[in-house]
Each structure stands twice: as structure tokens, then as C-alpha cells.
Amino acid sequence: MTTTRATKPKPDAPAGALPPQYNPADVEAEMNRRWQAANAYAAQPSDDGEPFSIVIPPPNVTAALHLGHALNNTLQDVLVRHARMAGKNAVWLPGTDHAGIATQTVVDKRLQQEGKKSLKDYKRDEADGKNGRDAFIAKVQDWKDEYEQRITDQLKAMGCSCDWGRQAFTMDDARSRAVREAFFQLFKDGLIYRGKRLVNWDPVTQTALADDEVEMEEIDGNFYYMKYPIVRPKPGAERSEASAPNPDDWIDTGEFATVATTRPETMLGDTAVAVNPDDAPRAKLIGQFVKLPIVNRIVPIIGDDYVVIPDEDSDDGKARMASGFLKVTPAHDPNDYDIGQRHDLPIVNVMAPDASISKDHGWPADEQPENNPDLQPILGLSREAARKAVVQWFKDHGLMQEIKPYRHAVGHSYRSHVPVEPYYSDQWYLKVTDDRLKGTALRAMDESQREASDNTAFDTKPESQQTGLTFTPPRYAKTFQAWHENLRDWCISRQLWWGHRIPVWRRDHAAKQLPEDLASFTAQIMAWQQAGRVAVQYRGEFVSLESFELQDADLTAFFVAVHDPEGEDADVVDVLEFHGLERDPDVLDTWFSSALWPLSTMGWPDDTPELDTWNPTSVLCTAREIITLWVSRMVMFNLYFKGRLPFKDVFIHAMIQDGHGQKMSKSLGNGVDPVDIIHSHGSDAMRFTLASMTTHTQDVRLPVDMVDPHTGETIHPDFITTKAGHKVAAPIQEHNGKKCVSSYGLASGEATPTDDMPLARNTSEKFDLGQRFANKVWNATRFALSNLDHAGAHEAEDALSPQLTERWILSRLARTVRQCDKALAGYAFAEYATACYDFFWRDLCDWYIEAVKPTVAENPTQQRVLAACLDAALRLLHPAMPFVTERLWEALNDAWPDTRSVDGLMLQPSELLVLAHWPEAANVLIDEDAEAEFGRTQEIVGAIREARTRLKVPPRDTIELSSEEPAAIAKSVAENRWIAETLAGFRGREFGPSVRPPEGAAVVLAGGCKIFLHGLGGDTSAQRAALEKKRDELAKSVANFEKRLGNKSYVDKAPAHLVQETRDQLAATRQQLADVEAQLEALG
């Protein structure tokens, strides 16, 4: 029986359920429910298939996700969905990061804005013994719960196929246990130590920062040239080497040492003035002294070759600015600290932790700063105010020689954005410079990506690893290597509350009463240490207590790390605290727990099946800014604790910039919430577009538009330039006489949304690409469904008769499957997306469907091939566009319930597309003859269409034509003429080698045929113009080929097949040229 379309739509037919436009909002939530109900993303280590795993780079719970996250997670989801379909045991582990300093800061800021009790109040409570710490942490916990939920919702809206049952948080119980275990092992192994040195101090959040948490920003400052009086001892005054020189015993020489500095206020902590020993005019002053103005400290002039010798003509900016005298402030400058170490200078810290000037944090008491009338007004000032005061003092006393403007880079806290203060303090360090960490990480690099270097001993070949850590694109291996080669020890303690508290106990004050029975206390600790319950360091050294005399020890330098203080070793803690030891108040750097992520999410430190199966993970997908902060540390930790890499591949994707090439940031309001895009374009559209933007470049620009909240129209916002030089959307936008607030307006506080002036969502026309494509896929499927007559096609199964169209489209499909496989294996997401796009839209829709349109409803073969192509295309597209493809899969399953496989193309049935198998196309499908022949048809169709447009033939008119075809191709052209007739809208009259042009016909040359368009030759001038244009092009080509072949070196040196190719081309082009010229001739 033959079913016609007229009898088709059954009342409940799925095709009838598909509206003519794809509306994502109607589909996305339902598909998510379906996947969840099928538990489609859950994986078990014991499942079949080659293991494939990805751990999500855990987003910070500080804020909702932006488009950069959307890109990052889309790519991971493409990989995971593809791996799942390819039959792998694929898992994607989701989670979030507690982001210590960032979250604590943002919560404190929010509390302050709301006028509620904020961090400083809780700190006061804590000091008063009212448990402010726990109360504040509870506030942060609330924030975390809220944002973790929001992030999870965003990821689900994007369609991320995470195994939600395994969701982790860097501070949950399992992850906390991993952190304690890692800390304990590293401490026991002597890789964690306590050190007092200059750290990057954030005076606002009042915590130390790691080197890479400091951002350099250019600021306009000044160079101050300040005169320090050179003094000599009063004749007869007593000089004691033991104590500091008494200023009263010194008198001015009348000479000055002029120091140059950008930070005048730190002069209060100067303990020397340095000159370069090679700086002849000044070096002779070495050994003399200056009296430090304001504080009256007598400090030596020392020689150190760090000092830059002034040179006005130098290329070096410093040499041009230098005075030759360098003030040395060991407590407030890292370089000065080093100089101080070399010369054994005292360290005078003149600041409190909030960076105000203070006499109470390391100012020598014998200088009696509190009795100094010059100093008095400066004490207590902020560093900025102190700078002004010091400068004024020098001016008032005639000691300010000069002030020059100077633009330079200053380190700022990446959180509070204030200048970082080098600050002298006690901190915990991880000795990443140890070969067990840094060396192992470097040696884990894949050999092909290592770069010869003076700094790295790659003499040890990797231990028979087939491949090591591999970066895509490869250039990022260099970043990784260079970072490790210049590594410094990692400051891991933070003076925060939100984080993993350091599991170390010690005595806070030496004066506290000692345990009564020291001997038994020592024995007890020794026993615990032997049992692996504690580890002990004394003055930074790991100690064996057998030979240790606790009685003699300074208990403030005696550190006891407890293995599991929150768990099994709680009793140990009780004993320690009973004996007056207290827990370190600091927490660990956020990245310490992030660094364990590929381990901790898999259940480490236990030996879990997850760890065995999915660690190392398959690939880490991230942005390049995080190579140093995160990638490096995961590599070191996984290798150290587990002896293997955390992942084999690292894929670094682009950063998304706004339309002006600026980094997207919260403060500029140019960051885009993926939910806004899902709102305007749909999730699939966003995902597909992001994937097709992902080439191996560094950055991509994404011009951001806005949705007018009044009308829903997309508007191009007006931009303004901020004082800092950023281009941002004006706070208030006006469109059609109505106003709305931009996200910059909201972020900057310059505009507040109201009912009349609502906040506008962001969008971008970039995503139109994906939106259109989703709609195209939707409609092509609708067309197919209304033409697939499953029952009829099934009956005719034995009588399949594929024609050129079928051979061609299956060949194209097979090539597309290969392209997708290759692209995804190499993380070439744009290639994957483009291959799908071109196959679906250009080949399947524009050519195949258009060609079979008149016949497919009656033609079982065409129906079967169409069903197969559609099936395979939905599979190929699913990783990029999961929602629309899943919805259409359902419809296709209804319309064509059993196998859609055809010879050479295996398409296993599946109820859900998410669990369907990736298509496999056999080589036999690749049909070069069909591709060539179809190519000829395309050429003929193109030429006729072009002529129709040129000759202004209305699109619906059918024209008549004849064609003169060489005998060699006449047969196949004849066989396939129906395709061209359908696509170019003509009816054929006469064909063959001896056809003559009818009177008044226009001529088209294409595909080796001379095509005569009946009755369209009237406008000879238009025809002539077209032919002349073609003639010129051909003549140019001929000349080109002739020139190349006339070049003896080309013929001699170029590969033979290329030369032959050129000869063939020349012959063919000459023939075409002759035809065109003959035609022009005939035209008269």
C-alpha cells in the first residue's frame, strides 16, 4: 500500500505537535525532566566501557556564572555527551569552590550595605569570647547555599550532563577530610613549614595573599627626592657597638644623601641608605651615617650592587630617575628585605595590619616614638595620609629636593583592589620548590612539549610513560614550564575565617604555664607520632621526639599537626588544649583544596573504585589564566599523593571579551548571564554558537546587545567611556522614548532600576547563528516526518534503488562523521560545529531534501535514506544541541519506530538520544564518483540559476532548455537530469553531442555542457557582458597556468603530480575559453 501525504497526519501524529518555529522554552525544561527521570548522567565505576571522566573546574560560590563559564561548561558537556554516546563509561563530576577570600569579602560587603552586623562586629564578638567566628561563618554558609543552588540551576539550564549525585563542594565533609590528610602528609614529609618573611598583605581583608593573587595595575604616582642629612659622631661621644646609636651623639656634616622613592611614608622604617659600590662619586660615603628625618634614627650608608647607578641617558627608566641613594626599608619592600638580609639590618615595621602607621608592631621601643613631637601627628594615619604628611614635613623643613611624576605598576589585591602592602609576618609555606613537587611536575610534561632550558634538568627521561601531560593548544605548555622554573614557595595560610582551618596546635604565649608533667606529655606526643596521629615540627624542622628535650624548647615554635582533628583524633586535641596548646587561627589558601579536586571528588584518601577508574581524568578544560593558580597545583598534588597525573590532556579555551576587546568583568557590567542568552536565544543556540566560536585562538570578541524590557526588541546600546578608559554601556539607555537600566548602570550603582525604567537583559546577535540553526534542524525534521511513510517504506525494503542523490548524501554523511570524530578528538570544537552545520544545512537541506522533495513521499528508498540521515545528524548534533535534538528524536522514533540503519551506517535504536550510540559510518559509503557527478550537477544548477537571475526570469517560471553534451558524459548527465530540473526549475528539450542551439537562445557553459536557454537570448548585450566577463576570467587563468608551466624550475622542482595537474587544468581551461570565445563569435 502506498500512503500519500493526504492520508497522513494521524490525529495525534507527532509531526502535528511540532509548531513551525522551534521554541526552546517549550522544550528545554521537559527534556531536562526526561533525562533526570532516566538517570541518564549517572555513572558507576563498574559500568562497561573505557573510562572517561571530567571534573568541572569548580565555579566560585561568590557569584552566578557568566558567559565564560557557559563556554567552559558547554565544551565539557560536548566532550562528555560525545564520550557517553561513544560507549565510554563517562562521568562528569560537578561542584563548587568556597573561594575563601573572595566569598568572605563579598559577604562582608553585602552585610555592610544592608546595614547589618558585619565582619568587624563579628571580630569584636570573637575577641570578647562570644563566638563571632562561627556566627560569621554561618552567614557565609547561607550565601554559599544560595549561590551554589543558583549555579546548579544555571548549569542545568545549559543542559550540562553532570552526574548530580556526585556533586561536591570544596569545603564539604569529604573534601575537608582530603584537605586535612594532604596537609598532614605534607607537614609530616617536611614540605610545609612556618616562615617569617615579607608577604603580600591586603590591608582591607587583612590577610596574606599568594604571589599570583596580586594583580599589577599601572598607576600615576610620583618620584620623591628626599634629602637625608649625613652626620658624623660628636667628638668625644661614646660609641657602643652593642646598642643603637644615640642621635644626640651625632652632628650634621652639612651634606645630604638624596634618596629617590615612590613611597615616602615608608621612610619611617628605613634602617640604611644604600649606594652602589661601583658608583664612584657616592661609594666613598659607604661607612658613614645619616640621621633619618622625623624619626632621628641614625642609619648606616651601605654598599650594595642592587642599587642602580644614575644615568640620564640610559634606556633604563630607573637609571634616569635614580639619585644613586636607595633608602632601605626591610619591613616594607621585598628588595629592601633582601638587602637587609645581606647586611644584617634591623627590621622596623611601622604599620599595623590595616596599613596605618603604628608604633606597636615592631618599632624599636628605645626610640620612644610616642615621645617624638614630629612623629606624633603621623602615628595612626593611613598610609595614604601618612604619605602626604611625610611629604609636607620634608617640604616644610627644606628637605624635599624635587617631585617628579612617575607612572608605574603597583600590585593590587585581586579581591579588594587596594594596593598590596609588603608586610613582615609569620605564615605557613608549602615548599613547592622541592623536587618532589616542582621537579615531578616538570618531568610529567609530555616530551614533545618540553622546551630546552637552562633552568630545567630534563635529563631524567619520563618513566616509560607513553604520553605525559599534554596541552592543547601546545603553546600553553610553555606557560606551564616557565611557571615551574620560576616557582617560589607557596604561602598557604590566610588570615580569614571562611576556609579550611589549619590543623596545627601550638602555644600562643611562652609565658603560659607549662604542662606540669612535661616528660609524660612528651612521651604521649611521641606515641601519637609513632601511631601517625600527630606530626611535630620545631622551628620549621620535622622532629623525632626521641631525642627531643621539650623542657628546653620554646613552645611557641613547637607545632603539632593533628591528623584528623575533627574525627578520630578529637581526643588528641583535647589533651593538647588541656596542656595550653591552641589551634592556629588561620585557614588555608583556597587553592589548596582546589588543588586536590581530581582526588577529593573521587573519594581520596580512601582507595575507592572511583579513584581507580576515573583518576587520572581524561581532560581538564579551562581558561589560560588558571594554568598557574590551579593546573600546576593539581599536577603536583596528584603526582605527589597518587603518583600519577590528575589528567592527561589540558584544553585551554579562549577568553570571551566584549565587543570592544575588553575582558568581561562584574564591575564593567559587560559580563553576561547565560540565562539571559537562554532567554533570548535558547540553550542550544547558545551552546552551538559557543562551540563554533571555539578555535584555538586566545580570545574571542562578543559584541553585547541589550533586550529592551518594554518591547523585547534587541537594541544596540549607547556606549560611554569611563574615567579609567573603559567602554561601557551607558547606565541609562533610551529606546523608542522609553528608558531602561544597563547592567553597567546597576553594577556601578549609577542607575537604579524602577518599574518605569527596568533593568535590561543582555543578549548578543552572535547567537542568532545557533538560533537559526536550531530552527532549521527543527523544520527539516518536520518536513521529513510529514513525508516518511514508515509502513510503506518497510514493505518496499527489498526493492531499494539508490540513485545519485542517495549515494551522494550518504557519502557526505560518512565524511561528516569522520570530520566530527577527528575534530572532537583534537578539541577542535569549531570544526565539529561547522562540519555538522554544513552537512545539515548545505548538503542535507539545500540539496538533498530539495532534490527529492517532489518524489520522497512516494519513494521508499529516499525515505529510508532521509530517515537515516536525519537519525545520524541528530546523533552528531546532540552533544552541541541536546535539547532540540532530543525532542526531535522522540518524534522520529514515533514516525519510524524500528531501525533506521542502512548498509554501511549502523544506527542502533534507542529510546532516548542522550543514551543513543554515536554513529559509525563504513568506508564503503564514501563514494568519490557520486561526489564528482553530483558536483557536476551542482555546477550546472548554479550556472542556470545565475543565468535566470541575470536574465530576470521570475523564480516560479519553468524554462525550457536544450544542451549539447560531449558523448563521454552524456549518459550520466541524462540519468541525473531530473535533479537539475527540480533544483533549477527547467524542462529539458533536446540533449546530446549534436544538439544545435535553437534560435534566440541564451547560452550557459557549465559542467562540460553547453546549455541553451530557449527564448532568453533577446538581450544580447547582457549575454555578451556575461560572456566577456567569463572570458576575461578564463584568459587570466590560462595565462596563469601558462606562466607557471613556462617556469622551468617549477616543472623541474615541483612534485610531478602537481605539474601534471596544472597541465590538465590548462587544457581544460583553454577548452572552456575556446567555447566562450566561440559563443561570443556566434553572438555576432
Add this chain to the structure above:
RNA sequence: GGGCGAUUAGCUCAGUUGGCCAGAGCGUUCGGUUUACACCCGAAAGGUCCUCGGUUCGAGCCCGAGAUCGCCCACCA
């Protein structure tokens, strides 16, 4: 200061190991409502591949120099 990247059509970007006339999407122009899709169909116009020099039979691609922009790293005199 060191490193990385970018510069190709009006815009946003592709261009695999050098090899026919450098491509796509958007935008522009022209023509189209044939019941899959106007988020569509057909056609067209549009490019000194940043500049200069070099290697090569042949350069958008390789080498050198320069210009402009961006990012990462770097101890703020």
C-alpha cells in the same frame, strides 16, 4: 623588563604539514509567501591577507625587522 597571541570582506572569525581563482556567518544589494522553515529560499557585490625585506619553482602560511592592539608573567627605588 620577559613571554604569548592577534592584525584576512563593513562586522565577528576560519584558513590543517607552503600548492588551482583566499572561505563562513552576519550586514549590504537584487529577486522571491511553490503548504518544512521569512529564524526561510535563490542570486550578487565586497579582500593591497598590517608594512618592509628575505627563503622558495611557488608565501595568508616559513624567516628577519618594524607598527598597532590584547593577555600572561615579573621584587612598587
